[in-house]
Amino acid sequence: MPHPDKEKEKTMILQKTKWWGGLLLISLPLAFGAWLVGFPAAFLVGAMVGAIVYSLTVATKVRVPRPVFVCVQAVLGCAVARAITSSFLDSVTRSGAIMLLVVLATIMAGALVGWVLVRYGALPGTTAAWGSSPGGASAMVAMAEEYGADTRLVAFMQYLRVVMVVLTATLVSQFLLGATAASSSAPSFSSLFAATPLVPTLQTLGIAVAGGLLGKWSRIPSGALLVTMLLGGVLHAMGVDIVLPAWLLALANVALGWYVGLGFDRSILRYVFKAIPQLLLSTFLLIGMCGFSSWVLTRFVGLDPLTAFLATSPGGLDSVVVIALGSKVDFSFIVAVQTLRLFMVILIGPFIAKWLCRFARSPSAH
Known part of the structure; x- marks a missing residue:
């Protein structure tokens, strides 16, 4: 006769396998569909939407284990470190002061928008701070939880802004400035599963493992991402290939x-929809402030309008690069500014978030 505990354990394993299978069936088609049409951060957004739908329709207790989240942070750290290239360093050497001005202006714009949301909106302080940070969306989401923010709201804010920025930048590049945005080649499954060189791939995995472990042992918030990013960036600048x-x-x-x-659950979803008007307003406010920064660069520094607009754009690095590729712009300047801003936001974002939390209203004020 089977032992009751073993039968219970077997039933639970089967149930969890069923839950994960259902999650895969819902989220992967969404992720691949978004990827095939060229949607920014397609796999993250598709999987997130699928998981939200699944969480709201199927009562499950399935969660991504914490160690997996640490591994994700390490991989994202390597992805950021890849941006430190010779063209990046050359651009920083030539135009470092201008780039620093652009980056600081964009970060200050994000901090101001965050202050408005914290002071007058209905969002918690740290959530508003991380959600309004103009850095890489996936990196912001990966860091937010460890600083007390609600990753669900941060993710919604970040990717709402990514969509709005992509649409705005595309319209500006195509119609307002008479430039032709790039139409990237259609993605294919062969490119997704293309073989990579063995030695650089192993080097990258080694950096991810070392950075992840050091970050975890250091007890630095989001240490797996930060340590891997810094370690990989230094090694990449020294000539070590990083291939993901x-x-x-x-x-x-x-x-x-x-x-x-x-x-996500139904209560948080109701809260998100209630906050959409102020989130849209804050998104367009940030885009407008960054647009003003681009005008200043064009007027007083001599940059061409499209280069200035894309360099100050608060969207994701990958989205801006796609738009810039097919346009007559200073591509290395744009990539260098966007990458430098990503590094600075990741490094100083926690301090900005803590500062903004000082202005949060008390619960009774909401």
Whole structure:
């Protein structure tokens, strides 16, 4: 006769397998569909939307394990470190002062928008701070939880802004400035699973493992991401190849999307929809302030309008790069500014978040 405990354990394993299978069936088609049409951060957003739908329709207790989240942070750290290239360093050397001005102006704009949300909106202080930070969306979501923010709201704010920025930047590049935005080549499954050189791939995995472990042992908030980013950036600048297989980065984004999406419930969804007007207003306020910064660069520094607009754009680095590729712009300047801003926001974002929390209204004021 089977032992009751073993039968119970077997039933629970089967139930969890069923839950994960259902999550895969819902989220992966969304992720691949978004990727095939060229949607920014497709695997993360698709997986997150699928996980939200699944969490709201199927009562499950399935969650992404914490160690998996640490691995995701390490992989994202390697992805950021890849941006430190010779062209990046050359651009920083030539135009470092201008880039610093652009980056600081964009970060200050994000901090001001965050202050408005914290002071007059209905969002918690740390959530508003991280959600309004103009850095890489996936990096902001990966860091937010460890500083007390609600990753569900942060993710919603970040990717709402990504969509709005992509639409705005595309319209500006195509119609207002008479430039032709790039139409990236259609993605294919062969490119997603393309083979990568063995030695650089192993080097990258070694950096991810070392950075993840050091970050975890250091007890630094989001240490797996920060330490891996810094370690990989230094090594990449010294000539060490960092090669991330496309499928591995996609898998990390899927895991992060699940991590965020599975935390949604009906109460948080009602809260999100209630906050949409102020989130849209804050998004367009940030875009407008960054647009003003681009005008200042054009007027007083001599940059061409499209280069200035894309360099100050508060969207994701990948989205801006796609738009810039097919336009007559200073591409290395744009990439360098966007990458430098990502590094600075990741490094100083916690301090800005803590500062903004001082202005949060008491619960009774809401």
